[in-house]
Amino acid sequence: MSLKMRTREANGVVIIDLSGQITLGEAGAAIRDEVRDQAGHGSSKILLNLADVTYIDSAGLGELTAAFMSVKNRGGELKLLNLTKRVRDLMQITKLYTVFDVHDDERKAIAAFAS
Amino acid sequence: MELSEKPEPRQSQDRPSACRVLIIGYERHSEDSLEQHLTSLQCSFTHAVGSADALRQLRDTPFAVVITDPETSIHEDLALVTEIRRVRPGVRVIVLAPGGTPEELIAALRQRVFLCQVAPLNTREIARYAASALEANTSHSGIEVLSADRDWISIRMNSDLLNADRLTAFFKQFRLTLPDRPPEEMMIAFEEILHNAIEHGAQNDPSKLLEVAAVRTKRAFVFYISDPGKGFRPDAIPHAATPDDLTRHIEIRNKSGMRPGGYGILLASGIVDELIYSEIGNEVLLIKHMDDSERRQSTFEETWIPSSGNEPLKC
Numbered sequence: 440m441s442l443k444m445r446t447r448e449a450n451g452v453v454i455i456d457l458s459g460q461i462t463l464g465e466a467g468a469a470i471r472d473e474v475r476d477q478a479g480h481g482s483s484k485i486l487l488n489l490a491d492v493t494y495i496d497s498a499g500l501g502e503l504t505a506a507f508m509s510v511k512n513r514g515g516e517l518k519l520l521n522l523t524k525r526v527r528d529l530m531q532i533t534k535l536y537t538v539f540d541v542h543d544d545e546r547k548a549i550a551a552f553a554s
Numbered sequence: 555m556e557l558s559e560k561p562e563p564r565q566s567q568d569r570p571s572a573c574r575v576l577i578i579g580y581e582r583h584s585e586d587s588l589e590q591h592l593t594s595l596q597c598s599f600t601h602a603v604g605s606a607d608a609l610r611q612l613r614d615t616p617f618a619v620v621i622t623d624p625e626t627s628i629h630e631d632l633a634l635v636t637e638i639r640r641v642r643p644g645v646r647v648i649v650l651a652p653g654g655t656p657e658e659l660i661a662a663l664r665q666r667v668f669l670c671q672v673a674p675l676n677t678r679e680i681a682r683y684a685a686s687a688l689e690a691n692t693s694h695s696g697i698e699v700l701s702a703d704r705d706w707i708s709i710r711m712n713s714d715l716l717n718a719d720r721l722t723a724f725f726k727q728f729r730l731t732l733p734d735r736p737p738e739e740m741m742i743a744f745e746e747i748l749h750n751a752i753e754h755g756a757q758n759d760p761s762k763l764l765e766v767a768a769v770r771t772k773r774a775f776v777f778y779i780s781d782p783g784k785g786f787r788p789d790a791i792p793h794a795a796t797p798d799d800l801t802r803h804i805e806i807r808n809k810s811g812m813r814p815g816g817y818g819i820l821l822a823s824g825i826v827d828e829l830i831y832s833e834i835g836n837e838v839l840l841i842k843h844m845d846d847s848e849r850r851q852s853t854f855e856e857t858w859i860p861s862s863g864n865e866p867l868k869c
Contacts, residue, residue: 501804533820
């Protein structure tokens with residue numbers, strides 16, 4: 440699979456570090472499963488770190504938004520951290536940046552959950 | 555990139571030879587070498603020191619994929635492809651070359667090579683394509699050139715995502731050979747709409763055919779895509795995002811058992827200047843106007859190409 444994930448925790452926030460490509464296929468499903476799994480285990484604060492995401496397409500954007508909606512519908516929050524240029528550009532074209540809370544600094548992102 | 559001093563043919567892991575990749579040229583040892591990326595993808599490979607050695611090995615062994623020497627020209631490689639096909643008609647060939655003209659790239663497409671890439675090469679991406687070539691279904695012919703010159707290319711293709719990936723890779727390379735190249739993001743719009751044609755128009759059925767054309771005029775760059783589906787009304791698809799509501803369709807897709815998505819048309823229409831569907835909706839034109847400023851500079855940088863994340867391989 441072209442996407443790797445590593446999950447860690449800081450101050451009650453589950454941080455999922457994503458590395459590789461989020462495109463049509465297995466990668467998107469893997470994010471969906473991981474977020475659902477974390478939310479199912481009671482995690483209501485999830486931060487997706489996209490610093491090493493080299494490629495994303497519209498299916499990948501759909502996966503991010505579906506994950507956001509899934510967590511939100513359970514009363515939780517999902518935020519994005521460290522958008523690469525490609526992700527940022529696609530977010531701007533589609534205006535999805537208006538949906539997500541996006542951060543460039545992990546410490547500040549974690550603090551944003553508390554507020 | 556370092557070259558081995560003794561270019562002895564070497565075999566990687568034990569695997570049936572039919573699953574192997576034959577790499578022509580010297581073995582590379584750097585971390586970003588093709589060999590390293592193939593190994594990480596668990597693809598086994600063997601080296602041939604040149605064309606003659608490659609043909610000799612192919613006579614003895616049914617390799618599935620051949621990757622040509624990045625130091626030989628497309629012209630030389632295509633002559634070799636003809637020889638290779640005499641020995642092993644079904645082998646998939648990835649052509650690597652130090653450079654290429656639009657006509658050479660078209661010739662490679664006509665000759666149905668699996669992929670043609672010119673320097674600077676992205677070894678990670680080439681390894682990914684080689685892995686795809688190993689797994690590719692050979693029952694469909696893939697991509698057929700109906701008519702092509704540098705201003706008008708017409709293609710017929712079996713409708714699957716690998717062909718879409720290969721055709722997009724071709725147009726990305728072709729674009730780079732043009733003096734007044736369309737912006738890179740046009741390729742993103744093309745790929746998104748092509749994926750829609752495959753998924754929704756052809757129902758992911760690789761036996762169904764799509765027709766694609768790319769036309770370059772003095773003032774615009776145009777893609778045309780036709781699928782065999784029943785069509786749709788672009789203003790009445792509840793499973794796609796609209797500028798007014800970016801998330802409502804996610805619930806609709808979820809309830810209908812569709813995968814998350816629905817941003818393809820929104821994304822494409824945000825990139826091109828005109829996105830025009832036919833009355834039925836199974837044909838679409840993507841038009842990007844090419845004024846002088848757009849010809850000089852794309853909105854986005856070349857880093858948009860997924861293959862650009864690595865150090866280029868200088869040939």
